[in-house]
Amino acid sequence: MKKPYLKNIAAGIALSCLAGGALAGGAFDLSIKSDMVRIEHEAVLVGSGALFTVGGLFTQSDASMFSVGFNGVDTSSQNVEWNGGLGVKGFLWNVSDSYLSLAVGGFARYAPATMNGLGFEGSFYMSPSILSFGDADSFQEMVLRVNYKIMPQGRVFVGYNNASGTLKSGGRQSINQGMHLGFRFKY
Numbered sequence: 001m002k003k004p005y006l007k008n009i010a011a012g013i014a015l016s017c018l019a020g021g022a023l024a025g026g027a028f029d030l031s032i033k034s035d036m037v038r039i040e041h042e043a044v045l046v047g048s049g050a051l052f053t054v055g056g057l058f059t060q061s062d063a064s065m066f067s068v069g070f071n072g073v074d075t076s077s078q079n080v081e082w083n084g085g086l087g088v089k090g091f092l093w094n095v096s097d098s099y100l101s102l103a104v105g106g107f108a109r110y111a112p113a114t115m116n117g118l119g120f121e122g123s124f125y126m127s128p129s130i131l132s133f134g135d136a137d138s139f140q141e142m143v144l145r146v147n148y149k150i151m152p153q154g155r156v157f158v159g160y161n162n163a164s165g166t167l168k169s170g171g172r173q174s175i176n177q178g179m180h181l182g183f184r185f186k187y
Contacts, residue, residue, distance in 0.1 A: 031159065031182035035060040038161065038180070040067075049075045051085050057163060063175045065093035065163055067141075069125075071106065084108035089125045091139055093165060095173040101127035101139035101165065117149035121157075132165070139165040147184070154185040 026043025040055030053069040071087030086106040093099050103125035111119030127139040145159030159182070163175040 099136035103127035
């Protein structure tokens with residue numbers, strides 16, 4: 001039996017190796033629910049406002065996606081309560097076949113000191129048909145979370161994510177949708 005997601009795993013590992021060489025430090029993010037795991041690494045290129053990400057999502061139903069992203073962030077800001085960026089992410093996603101989409105979007109994180117460790121974060125990336133290739137017509141990924149700081153470098157969170165795409169044939173393909181738990185730590 002041929003496993004179509006194996007080539008996605010190999011591509012994700014290769015992209016992780018390429019992205020990891022130019023970065024120093026960053027953050028690691030892990031989300032789980034009963035039938036899904038989502039992993040993402042992010043790091044700012046030293047001396048710049050370039051934030052690079054690489055990640056993957058895997059489900060028990062063999063749907064998967066890999067992403068590599070670039071966001072511009074303000075590293076000179078004195079406001080530590082707000083963090084955000086705008087940019088692009090390339091998604092290689094697989095439900096019944098493999099598809100490629102280049103999505104535009106961004107993220108925001110808000111953790112005010114007055115809320116004793118409570119924070120909020122979200123991201124949204126969308127790929128219209130002009131940036132979706134092959135049989136893919138569009139793609140979107142949305143993540144919303146409420147987090148809590150448990151140590152200076154670590155936060156736990158509960159959140160919602162929705163990753164899905166549409167095909168030129170008209171069918172909607174859901175990679176994953178629903179609530180999840182997880183953590184993020186910085187190093």
